[in-house]
Amino acid sequence: MSRKLTVVFLAMLVLVGAMSLKTVVVAHGDGSVIMANGGAPAPPVPWKNGGAPAPPVPWKNGGAPAPPVPWK
Amino acid sequence: MLGPFECFVWLLCTLLEAGVVVCAVRTRSFRRYFLLNVYMGLSFLVSVGRYTVLRHSGVDSLEYAYFYFYSDALLTIGLYFALLSLYSLVFDEMKAERYLRLGAFLLLGATAWFSYEIVNQSTHRMLTHFAFELSQNLYFVGLVLTYVLWGAIFKLRESRTRLIQLVLALGIYFSAFAANYALRNLYPNLQPVWHFVTPLLGCILPATWMFAFLRVPEEARLVPARLAVVPR
Numbered sequence: 001m002s003r004k005l006t007v008v009f010l011a012m013l014v015l016v017g018a019m020s021l022k023t024v025v026v027a028h029g030d031g032s033v034i035m036a037n038g039g040a041p042a043p044p045v046p047w048k049n050g051g052a053p054a055p056p057v058p059w060k061n062g063g064a065p066a067p068p069v070p071w072k
Numbered sequence: 073m074l075g076p077f078e079c080f081v082w083l084l085c086t087l088l089e090a091g092v093v094v095c096a097v098r099t100r101s102f103r104r105y106f107l108l109n110v111y112m113g114l115s116f117l118v119s120v121g122r123y124t125v126l127r128h129s130g131v132d133s134l135e136y137a138y139f140y141f142y143s144d145a146l147l148t149i150g151l152y153f154a155l156l157s158l159y160s161l162v163f164d165e166m167k168a169e170r171y172l173r174l175g176a177f178l179l180l181g182a183t184a185w186f187s188y189e190i191v192n193q194s195t196h197r198m199l200t201h202f203a204f205e206l207s208q209n210l211y212f213v214g215l216v217l218t219y220v221l222w223g224a225i226f227k228l229r230e231s232r233t234r235l236i237q238l239v240l241a242l243g244i245y246f247s248a249f250a251a252n253y254a255l256r257n258l259y260p261n262l263q264p265v266w267h268f269v270t271p272l273l274g275c276i277l278p279a280t281w282m283f284a285f286l287r288v289p290e291e292a293r294l295v296p297a298r299l300a301v302v303p304r
Binding site for chain 1 (some may be wrong): 074078081082084085086089115118119122123126131132133136137140141147171174175178179182183186208209212213215216217220250253254271272274275
């Protein structure tokens, strides 16, 4: 049992270490990506134009048209 | 539009990926390093697929972008399992196979969950975001795991030359991409240089693994440092 717990602990430790490293690297980065598989040219990220955060979608709850306000 | 240099490096990288599998088969090491060869074979197929999509749709097209990021997530998962197969080889005498498997799946599951929690904030194109985020997170997990494995090799005084070379190559590969990323952000004005350097880094892993399979025999051993005998 203690061996299994050690494995769980080590896995969590690696995850925390990796995510901390990623946070440090990405926080100081320009928003570009690390792609490390093969020599193919990386395309621009399709959901991002520039570094600005995407605004919330105005029609947040589904795409149905909003009904008229009942107390008009 | 791709220039001749990018095309040449991409072709070279693809040929090296196929070369790794060919050399492993030729030296009868395919089964022993099965997951490494599966990863390299998959990389070769993905390169061919990416070229086909790029030729039909162009480098700035959505089709190429989606194919690229989904295939990258698949390859990163493949690389993760290839790395874990190296763990199995290093720890095979300790009979820790069961614990390694448990740790591997736990870590992969936790990374996937972490990636999901990040993309859960933005529901727009969630699946694509998830594939992208998982790929990035697994890259960093792989980086940390490679350094841990290198530490274990030192501690256990591993002497199998080919195994050491395969792990070192992986460490250099991960570190080179991380260093490239850091330098790119430190010196953004050197963009023309990074434009040439980044694709070349992709050739490191297939080139070094091919060399390891081709030139380093399986039975080759490194001589551990001897203890100094002080005469009294």
